[in-house]
Amino acid sequence: MSSQTLKDKNTNKPKMGSGVIKILFFIFGFIVFFFYYNKQNQISFIGVFHxxxxxxxxxxxxxxxxxxxxxxxxxxxxxxxxxxxxxxxxxxxxxxxxxxxxxxxxxxxxxxxxxxxxxxxxxxxxxxxxxxxxxxxxxxxxxxxxxxxxxxxxxxxxxxxxxxxxxxxxxxxxxxxxxxxxxxxxxxxxxxxxxxxxxxxxxxxxxxTYLNALMLFISGLFLFLGCQIKDFEDAKGDKKGSTLAHLPHSIKIYISYHFLFFAFLLLLIIQSFLPTKFIISFVVFPLFLVILYKLVKSKTKTELRSVHINHHLLTNITIGIFAVCFII
Structure with missing residues (x-):
């Protein structure tokens, strides 16, 4: 879609920018009114600081x-x-x-x-x-x-x-x-x-559009997968293992989810449901394998916490790469 076409289509759309600015002023005004009046009902900047x-x-x-x-x-x-x-x-x-x-x-x-x-x-x-x-x-x-x-x-x-x-x-x-x-x-x-x-x-x-709806589904599915890693941190970090029963699967099955997700992504590209340029997102796949390997080898809660954080970081990087694919 060209910038001119986009401009034409957005001509009659509500100006979200002005609305956001008004809301921010409303919030600031509410806070000042509710909290910062002194006994004389006058706003005091010193009172605000205090x-x-x-x-x-x-x-x-x-x-x-x-x-x-x-x-x-x-x-x-x-x-x-x-x-x-x-x-x-x-x-x-x-x-x-x-x-x-x-x-x-x-x-x-x-x-x-x-x-x-x-x-x-x-x-x-x-x-x-x-x-x-x-x-x-x-x-x-x-x-x-x-x-x-x-x-x-x-x-x-x-x-x-x-x-x-x-x-x-x-x-x-x-x-x-x-x-x-x-x-x-x-x-x-x-x-x-x-x-x-x-x-x-x-x-x-x-x-x-169809492509936008598909990408929203992919993003939700990807985070659905990514959020599960915290349960491994909780389970293996618990010395008594009391949280282990809450895990729906083993680490091996969780790793297989990543292979299935990227296989699903590749299938969408091959079948032309996604543009070919989305193959760029596969650059993160080896990095996920490294993180998942560390998940298997981690023994302490500190190590698992590190894996958890790195996995979420890479997940957000992947979402960023999806965004880049729409731009290029």
Missing amino acids: YITRYENKIKALIQTTYPHNYPAVIVVVLGLAMGEVLTPINFLKAAIISWFPLTTCMIINVVTDWKEDAINGKNAFIHKYLTKNEMVVFYLLFVLISILLCINGNLYLQISVVSMILVGIFYSVFRFKDKLFLNYLCLGIGYGLLPPAIGLFSFTFEL
Whole structure:
């Protein structure tokens, strides 16, 4: 699609940029109004500084609910922008903001629903020390509101993508899909692999072509596969092996999934469902083999954690290569 054609098709589309800027001003204004008035009902910049200093740990605790899970998923919006041929630094920033808020609702509600268990097990201790459960609920509702406001002027596909992200978080945490193996991976694949690029795509275009739909499926499937590696870290890192029963398969079967995925990708290219240029993505296959070999050889939780991080890093690099294939 030529740039002129794209320009013509985008002529009547809502200007997401101005909407994002308005929302950011709204957020800033809300924070100032709610927190930073002094006793005389006048805004004091010194008061702002004192508030930030006083509540620094609360802010850090809120940020901790999203780190490090949100940021790799936000980067995946690059794929959607590349599919829509609208990848620019400004558009990436806009799409990243639109996707970050619904992603954060998923993180917050997960902490809220596990509040009692985490308190007993000492998990998320920093969050529990500086934030109450009620405060987390307020933040959740605020982030849901912001998510809706960010997409309300967008097209229907964008609205569905954002609302779906919020619903994935609810099903994952409230309805305990995370306790059921397949549903757990399905939610992670959709939440990390399918919806972020969908938000990137639909933030600036109405079109859903066959190739774009296929790539969204591939991205979701790839993250569905990639998210499973954390279970090996938990199982082999547990000296008592109490989490081993939660694994749906052995390491050998998990490795075979990677071969099947790339075989599926190759078949799509051979059958012309994907353009030939997507063969470039196979450059990462030997690197995945190296990481999977290290998975087999890892004995300690530290080693498994390293494998887990490297696998996720390579997964995001692969998504980036998919994006490059749309650009070249």
